[in-house]
Amino acid sequence: MKHKDTLFATPMETSPFEFNAQVADVFDNMIQRSVPGYHFLLDVIAVLAQRYGAKDSQCYDLGCSLGTTSLRLRQNLPASCHVIGVDNSAAMVSRCKHNMARDHSQASYEICQQNIQDTRINNASIVILNFTLQFIDDQERQTILDNIYAGMNPGGVLLLAEKVCFDASEQQQLQTTLYHDFKRLQGYSDLEVAQKRAALENVLVPNTLQQHRQRLHTAGFKQTEVCMQCFNFAALLAFK
Numbered sequence: 001m002k003h004k005d006t007l008f009a010t011p012m013e014t015s016p017f018e019f020n021a022q023v024a025d026v027f028d029n030m031i032q033r034s035v036p037g038y039h040f041l042l043d044v045i046a047v048l049a050q051r052y053g054a055k056d057s058q059c060y061d062l063g064c065s066l067g068t069t070s071l072r073l074r075q076n077l078p079a080s081c082h083v084i085g086v087d088n089s090a091a092m093v094s095r096c097k098h099n100m101a102r103d104h105s106q107a108s109y110e111i112c113q114q115n116i117q118d119t120r121i122n123n124a125s126i127v128i129l130n131f132t133l134q135f136i137d138d139q140e141r142q143t144i145l146d147n148i149y150a151g152m153n154p155g156g157v158l159l160l161a162e163k164v165c166f167d168a169s170e171q172q173q174l175q176t177t178l179y180h181d182f183k184r185l186q187g188y189s190d191l192e193v194a195q196k197r198a199a200l201e202n203v204l205v206p207n208t209l210q211q212h213r214q215r216l217h218t219a220g221f222k223q224t225e226v227c228m229q230c231f232n233f234a235a236l237l238a239f240k
């Protein structure tokens, strides 16, 4: 396989995980083999685009990586919608622009290299945070959700997908064990699992579902619903 993720297959010194060119080159394969439920969420995004993508509104993909979510949005939105993909990794943004340019759906789009902390949300019917908030400093997460809520139109929806943790230590242990079993089933070795985990320490910082719900509520979202949970990965829909 040309773009198989083998980045952590040989013994190495631990250094913090980054969304650099090497990661961008194998990212499609990495996320599909590392995030249980990822394919289902792409279908959820298509469903949301069809149901909530209001004519003449904007749809945001915050932390767009290679553009997989932006493409799903664009392919399922009314032609008068505008998709805005945002990512702060230059390696991701250049590949994302290339991927988007090959798609000829009618909805317009732009891909911006920017911190999502600086993204102004405006006239939004849909906002997607697909495994991005977990990489943002914990102190900044509430402000991001506040800004999203402020820029959304009434009736709009936010999809927040994250790796989550659990208050009860038995549950935390069980879900982590099952998740690592899932990764081995995808062909990752024990060494790969251990080295990736070490690289993500303090880079990907999960919250509990309860913490996410509390933040969404504080931002103003009245209704939140879990739409996916696979081991320690979960997604919430939040409606304005």
Ligand SMILES: C[S@@+](CC[C@H](N)C(=O)[O-])C[C@H]1O[C@@H](n2cnc3c(N)ncnc32)[C@H](O)[C@@H]1O
Pocket: 019, 031, 062, 063, 064, 065, 066, 067, 068, 069, 086, 087, 088, 089, 092, 114, 115, 116, 117, 129, 130, 131, 132, 135, 136
């Ligand atoms: C796990 S990936 C997201 C996957 C993508 N949403 C998808 O559906 O395929 C996280 C992305 O968030 C980006 N990112 C992390 N922190 C960011 C920030 N502060 N601002 C913008 N992008 C950020 C990373 O560069 C990376 O591409």
